[in-house]
Structures are given as structure tokens and as C-alpha cells.
Amino acid sequence: MTATRAELDHDTRIAGRLSRLDRFLPVWILSAMAVGLGLGRLIPGLDQALGSVEVQGVSLPIALGLLVMIYPVLAKVRYDRLDTVVADRRMLASSLLLNWLIGPALMFTLAWLFLPDLPHYRTGLIIVGLARCIAMVIIWNDLACGDREAAAVLVALNSxxxxxxxxxxxxxxxxVLPGWLGLDQSGLDVSPWHVAASVVVFLGVPxxxxxxxxxVGEKRWGRAVYERSFLPKIGPWALYGLLFTIVILFALQGRQIIGQPLDVARIALPLLTYFALMWGGGFLLGRAMRLTYERTTTLAFTAAGNNFEIAIAVAIATFGVTSGEALAGVVGPLIEVPALVALVYVSLWLRHRYPQHLPTSTEAR
Structure with a gap:
């Protein structure tokens, strides 16, 4: 099924309104990070209080923020078009290659190159590399005008x-791999059921x-009214949920982050390198496969993002809340949020220079 010109024009108008609404996004995000760090630093016991509000290892405040953040975007997805994404086998295979072969291997390599003398931080970074993004990437993809339907399919596949x-x-x-290479070895105790519970909460519910x-909306009002009237009303809540989630995340770990600035800086270097390489590699791969800008962008962001909640939860459960592994997991979103916001702007800049005549990979076949 292909989109009509009217539908494409409508998407462009919606994207334009979102762009104007979110023009100060970096300011709001930096402010939310500062507020979270300040609250975590200035209010004694706030991090313990927030951390105690959880069920089966899932933080309820973070779950609430992610639900509010992701729901408006997933309500915009045209689910009757998912078959066009599933049929694009080259894109699906490329996403799996980037996320489950290249991503973990790259983070392993960067962790050992940048942190050879800091085994706890190194292990934490490797865990971050294993946790593929299933939630916040939907926001970055939407802000960059990526393909919402493709993002929904790729995120479900990653889950x-x-x-x-x-x-x-x-x-x-x-x-295993460190043993083969003669490097220091570590262990990881994580239940697949814990990972499954996180997937259900952070993706399944929204x-x-x-x-x-x-x-229900299309059945009651029709598609045109649903997209013209309902979606603009719930759209701003994605930004509210994002900012709330950032405040909670940084309030939980503000004391640790502010108290160890040099360690944070050392952990940040491989993370910045990782995000740049994964996003750039995904974008170049999509361009080489002659994907549209929208699907190329989706491929790049789903490859670059990581699931900070699972990484932090696993690190804390295995090594303890005050461990270096947990700190490395916490630094993940500290670096990922501004880095991927910057890549949203890079993507939008490239959008105007992307060949619009390229067919999708399914059309090319």
C-alpha cells in the first residue's frame, strides 16, 4: 500500500508543527538534566525514595514517564502499513546486523580501548552495548521525521x-570472548524474565x-479527523514525558554523577564515539541500500540508541547500586540524550540534501 499525495502532504504539515513546537528542545532537555541533577544533589534521600518505587525491578516513575513519552508517537503509527515494512527484508536484516552483531562488538572494542585500566566501568559499558533501545528511540526517530511504521517494526524486532x-x-x-583474547573475564547474572518484563512495560503497554x-479513533471519527484533531492534542505530551523521564533519571543518580566528574568524562568518551559510529554507519548503510530518507533515518537511530533502563537495572542487580558498573550505566543516558538530540539536527540537515527520487528497497526489487 502506498501513501496518497494528500496523506504525504498531511504528514508534512504535522511534521512542520512538531518542528516549531520543539524548536527549543535542546534547551528543555538541558534544563531537565540540570533540574534532575540538582534535585538528586540537594534533596537528601531523594534517590533512595525514587529508587524504592519499583515492581519486579522496574522503576515505576521511569515507566510512567516512558509511557507518557511514547504513547503519542505510537498513536500516530498507521498500523495498516506495517506490511510494507515487514516486506522490506533488506532493512530488517540490516537492522539485526547493526543491533546484534556490530553494536555489541563495537562497544566491547571501545570499552577495552578507552578503559583498559578500569574494569568496572568497562564491564558497565559492555552491558550498555548489549541493551538495544526499545523506547526513547521512537522519540528521536519522530523528531527527525523518520518512518514511524518502520520504527515500530524494528523496535518490536529488537525487543x-x-x-x-x-x-x-x-x-x-x-x-567467553575475553578468555579467547587473553583478557580479564567477568560474569553476568540476568534472568530472561526480567528482560521480558522490562520489554512489556516499556514497549508493550504504550x-x-x-x-x-x-x-478506535479511526472507527469513531475517521482517519482524517483522528489525525487532524486528536493527534495534535496528544502530541505535546511526548515532550512532557521525555522531560519528566530525564528529570527522574538524573535525580536518581545526580549525587554519583556530580561526585565523580573525571570518571564520568572517561566513560563519556567511548559512549560519544559509539553513538557517532553507530548512527553514521546506519545512515550510510541505508543510503547505500537506496532506502528513502525516512527509513534510512529510522535505521540509523534504532542502531545508535540503547536501553538505559535495562542496562542500569542489570548492572545494579549484578554488581550493586554503588558499583562502577552501575555508574557506567547511569552515564549512558547522560551522554545519549544530548548526543542523539544533536544527531536529530544532523539528520534534519541531511534531509534537505537527501536524494528524494530514491525508491524504497522494496520498490528497487
Whole structure:
């Protein structure tokens, strides 16, 4: 099924409104980070209080923020077009290659290159590399005018692989591969059920809510009214949820981050390198496969993002809340949020220089 010109024009108008609404996004995000760090530093016991509000290892405040953040975007997805994404096997295969072969291997390499003398931080970074993004990437993709339907499919695919392979990959990259290379070995104790619970909370719930909104809204009002009237009303809540999530994240770990600035700086270097290489590699790969700008952008952002919640939870559960592994997990979103916001602007700049005549990979076949 292909989009009509009217539908494409409508998408362009919606994207334009979002762009104007979010023109000061970096300011809001930096302010939210500062507020979170300040609250965590100035209010005694706030981090323990927030950290105690959880169920089965899942932070309820963060779950609430992610639900509010992701739901508006998933409500915009046209689920009747998912078949066009599933049919694009080259894009699906490329995403799996980037996320589950190249991504973990690259983070392993960067962790050892940048932190050879800091084994705890190094292990934490490797765990971050294993946790593929299933939530916040949807926001970055939407801000960069990526393909929402493709993002929904790729995120769902990552979720499935995360449940099945996370523990096995942790064992391989922390124990088996270092042993083969004569390097220090570590271990990782994580239950697939814990990963599955995180996937259900951070993706399953907002995905179900978005799908039901689309089905019920279109049945009641029709597609045109649903997209023209309902979606603009809920759209700003994605930004509110994002800012709330950032404040909670940084309030939880503000004391640790501010108290160890040099360690944070050392952990930040491989992370910045990782985000740049993964995003750039994904964008170049999409361009080489002659994907549209929208799908190329989606491929790049789903490759670059990481699931900070799973990485932090696993590091704390395995090594302790005050461990170096946990600090490395916490620094992940500290660096990822501004880095991927910057890449949103890079992507939008490239959008105007991207060949618009390129067919999709399915059309090329």
C-alpha cells in the first residue's frame, strides 16, 4: 500500500508543527538534566525514595514517564502499513546486523580501548552495548521525521531479540570472548524474565495503547479527523514525558554523577564515539541500500540508541547500586540524550540534501 499525495502532504504539515513546537528542545532537555541533577544533589534521600518505587525491578516513575513519552508517537503509527515494512527484508536484516552483531562488538572494542585500566566501568559499558533501545528511540526517530511504521517494526524486532539473546550475549562478551583474547573475564547474572518484563512495560503497554487509540479513533471519527484533531492534542505530551523521564533519571543518580566528574568524562568518551559510529554507519548503510530518507533515518537511530533502563537495572542487580558498573550505566543516558538530540539536527540537515527520487528497497526489487 502506498501513501496518497494528500496523506504525504498531511504528514508534512504535522511534521512542520512538531518542528516549531520543539524548536527549543535542546534547551528543555538541558534544563531537565540540570533540574534532575540538582534535585538528586540537594534533596537528601531523594534517590533512595525514587529508587524504592519499583515492581519486579522496574522503576515505576521511569515507566510512567516512558509511557507518557511514547504513547503519542505510537498513536500516530498507521498500523495498516506495517506490511510494507515487514516486506522490506533488506532493512530488517540490516537492522539485526547493526543491533546484534556490530553494536555489541563495537562497544566491547571501545570499552577495552578507552578503559583498559578500569574494569568496572568497562564491564558497565559492555552491558550498555548489549541493551538495544526499545523506547526513547521512537522519540528521536519522530523528531527527525523518520518512518514511524518502520520504527515500530524494528523496535518490536529488537525487543524479541533482547529477551532471547541478552543473557547469552552478556556471557559471550564478558566471559567467553575475553578468555579467547587473553583478557580479564567477568560474569553476568540476568534472568530472561526480567528482560521480558522490562520489554512489556516499556514497549508493550504504550504499543497496545497506541494501537487501540488508532483503531478506535479511526472507527469513531475517521482517519482524517483522528489525525487532524486528536493527534495534535496528544502530541505535546511526548515532550512532557521525555522531560519528566530525564528529570527522574538524573535525580536518581545526580549525587554519583556530580561526585565523580573525571570518571564520568572517561566513560563519556567511548559512549560519544559509539553513538557517532553507530548512527553514521546506519545512515550510510541505508543510503547505500537506496532506502528513502525516512527509513534510512529510522535505521540509523534504532542502531545508535540503547536501553538505559535495562542496562542500569542489570548492572545494579549484578554488581550493586554503588558499583562502577552501575555508574557506567547511569552515564549512558547522560551522554545519549544530548548526543542523539544533536544527531536529530544532523539528520534534519541531511534531509534537505537527501536524494528524494530514491525508491524504497522494496520498490528497487
Amino acid at each position: 524479541l531479540f533482547q529477551v532471547v539473546t541478552f543473557a547469552a550475549l552478556g556471557w559471550f562478551y564478558l566471559s 504499543l497496545a495503547a497506541g494501537y487501540l487509540s488508532r483503531r
